[in-house]
Amino acid sequence: MASDKKQLILSTVLDLVKQTGFYHLNMKAIAERAGISAGTIYLYFKSKEELINELYQTVLGEFNQAVLHSYAPEVGFSGNFEAMLRAAVDFYLPRKDYFSFIEQYTYAPFLFKESQEENFSLLLPIFKLLRQGKKEGLVKAFPEPVLISIIHGTLNTILKMHFAHKLDLRKKSVYQSFCTAVREAVTNPANKDSLPTPHP
């Protein structure tokens, strides 16, 4: 089917970017790896630029869906914050190719203005939650961009380090440390008086 081949091309690009990097990506290499000819790619994509941009949107879409899916209105701010942070990590952890692609896309020459913007809103759902938590006094009173930097920056770097084998996020203890660290960095210390008491 037609969309099969399109999918094949897209996943081949992910594969190649992970393995050889964005700079060495070329249409012939994509074609070879996918077992098709270079010309065929142009039956499914108008240009290399369009191909890359479509892949970017796809990856971003999948990510957003994964994070949003972890949101549950009933568990309140703290529960949702941790859940979405974990969802973000869990999404990329088994998808080094996705992470690598998103990372390198940022500095590719294709980047539309709109996409450039988007890059900071990668964790948009989390940031929304943040604003809510701030109103409730649960989140520290730092300017929003500072809070974003902590979450986005820490997440980004820890994933990078994980994939560079500087740490192993699959270890429960490391994973937990990361979550705790981000929570503590962003939220006010829990007031004992306001803690929900299991048995009043």
Place this chain on the structure above:
Amino acid sequence: MASDKKQLILSTVLDLVKQTGFYHLNMKAIAERAGISAGTIYLYFKSKEELINELYQTVLGEFNQAVLHSYAPEVGFSGNFEAMLRAAVDFYLPRKDYFSFIEQYTYAPFLFKESQEENFSLLLPIFKLLRQGKKEGLVKAFPEPVLISIIHGTLNTILKMHFAHKLDLRKKSVYQSFCTAVREAVTNPANKDSLPTPHP
């Protein structure tokens, strides 16, 4: 003088990377902007790769020097931690070209294995300090890579946001928020008993 022209070439590259990006950097553009011919560049550098790598080492060296220079043995852990964090910010704040170059270099095809390593050790002096502070119980008991992620990641992202005009680090309040945020994220809450009392 010979080193004058070398310097001219190096700073021209910084300029061009900032303005047009790494991908569009080419030898002819460098030559034109520097007011020399393309061939001349090859009198001072063996190749484009060598040129870029030398520039990378230069920028890194300047940065390390700036951060190390801010270290003062007499002010203890907290004082030094804040001083070095500030030194790092202060270094890049007026040097968008440096920051942009370092950022994009990471994903350039030139990257040697050694340089790849180096990228996480960008804040090496700070990390050394961290280890010391951990022993003294001043730093939170997270795995070191987690602490590194917080500092490196947050610093990196906040600079990126600053240069993208998402915030203004030149504002005292924003700057202070950032410093406080990182300190709180990394260090244990100060114990009032152990605070140095100005007038005992």
Place this chain on the structure above:
DNA sequence: TTTGAGAAAATGAACGTTCATTCAGTGATA
């Protein structure tokens, strides 16, 4: 079931462009 003609998909050689690198030539200075 077989045939075959027309549609759709795929091919890969060829093209034009860009780019790093080279080198024969230029001109100023000693």
Place this chain on the structure above:
DNA sequence: TATCACTGAATGAACGTTCATTTTCTCAAA
């Protein structure tokens, strides 16, 4: 004249894209 830094046209490799041609698929007629 000899030396030197410098020039910029020439070179060739790499790349995205195109398109004339071939292959594969489809399905109605025999």
